[in-house]
Amino acid sequence: MSVLETKKLTFLDIRFNKFSGPIPSEVFKLGLDVLFLNNNKFNQQLPDNVGCTSSIYHTFANNFFTRPVPSSIGRAKNLRYVLLLNNKFSVCLPYEIGFLKNAIVFDANCNNLTGPIPHSFACLTKIKILNLAKNKFYGPVPKMVCKLPNLQNLSLSGNYFTQVGPECRKLIWLKRLDVRKNCILGLPNQRKAEQCREFFSKTSQCPNEESLTIVPCSNKYCNAAAKFNQQSPVAPPPPRIYDALSPQNNQFCDWEPIYKYEGTYDINCLVKGREVTGLPSFKPPALSKRSREQVIANYLPQSLRGKSTRFFPYPKFYVTPSTVLYNLQKGTL
Numbered sequence: 001m002s003v004l005e006t007k008k009l010t011f012l013d014i015r016f017n018k019f020s021g022p023i024p025s026e027v028f029k030l031g032l033d034v035l036f037l038n039n040n041k042f043n044q045q046l047p048d049n050v051g052c053t054s055s056i057y058h059t060f061a062n063n064f065f066t067r068p069v070p071s072s073i074g075r076a077k078n079l080r081y082v083l084l085l086n087n088k089f090s091v092c093l094p095y096e097i098g099f100l101k102n103a104i105v106f107d108a109n110c111n112n113l114t115g116p117i118p119h120s121f122a123c124l125t126k127i128k129i130l131n132l133a134k135n136k137f138y139g140p141v142p143k144m145v146c147k148l149p150n151l152q153n154l155s156l157s158g159n160y161f162t163q164v165g166p167e168c169r170k171l172i173w174l175k176r177l178d179v180r181k182n183c184i185l186g187l188p189n190q191r192k193a194e195q196c197r198e199f200f201s202k203t204s205q206c207p208n209e210e211s212l213t214i215v216p217c218s219n220k221y222c223n224a225a226a227k228f229n230q231q232s233p234v235a236p237p238p239p240r241i242y243d244a245l246s247p248q249n250n251q252f253c254d255w256e257p258i259y260k261y262e263g264t265y266d267i268n269c270l271v272k273g274r275e276v277t278g279l280p281s282f283k284p285p286a287l288s289k290r291s292r293e294q295v296i297a298n299y300l301p302q303s304l305r306g307k308s309t310r311f312f313p314y315p316k317f318y319v320t321p322s323t324v325l326y327n328l329q330k331g332t333l
Helices: 025-029 071-075 093-098 117-124 166-173 193-202 209-213 219-231 265-277 292-299 319-329
Strands: 011-013 035-036 042-045 058-059 064-067 079-083 088-094 105-107 112-115 130-133 138-141 153-155 159-162
Touching: 071 093, 093 117, 138 193, 153 193, 159 193
Parallel strands: 011 035, 035 058, 042 064, 058 079, 064 088, 079 105, 088 112, 105 130, 112 138, 130 153, 138 159
Antiparallel strands: none
């Protein structure tokens, strides 16, 4: 692939194609800021050097990746958004994920992952969305995960968890934690007892079982953290371009990715929409009280207002200048 020979590439977007086979390890040496690989037919295991990237966005969603998530992912210090959903990742998650201190979103739903949730997730203090639904996780839900200070949504449905403590029950009551279809006694909408018994009769331990209790950000495990940092390569530089992606940039102080559930955070469309329209790309307040047509009309130029919007392709998503721009370009508005 000629793209692997480029020297100044910072934004690689090849999603929604039919690329297949393994990902070349050279991709993670390109010094990328953003990496979109979702919605292809990539398979096999992620390269072991996946953590050697300076990227802030990794979207591996909707492919056919298999085997464990490499432990080296913890070395990707800049990662904020990790999208692993809808693949065939298996075995247990590595505790090294706890080193992703800048992570805001970690989404690994719809895989074959198993084992307890690593206690190292307690170190993801910036995490807002943590989605581990529709896997084969089991055991108690760690209370330290439920106490993460910025957590807005924790989805654990469709697994085999057996216990939730008081801290986690608070999140259930606040509707921030979804534990439907698990094996938790005393809670509604759980799996049948027969399903739980069958699963636990075949459960095997994780190969890294002992490491799953490591909390690298705690004083007790400071030696483990120091050892991991020593083994890490030279820290990747921070992203070099795309000021629009920086929350510190006052010009784009309302920077907020619009999450679309095909497995991507559409930065390029969002940034372009802001650049061309001059309008902020954020969730309109009180969207639920306004019709989709009203919201679109407020963002459209005067000449286009009142035009039919029945073909607008994303009725379930937030309507923003970027999505309006996208549909104007495609001729669907």
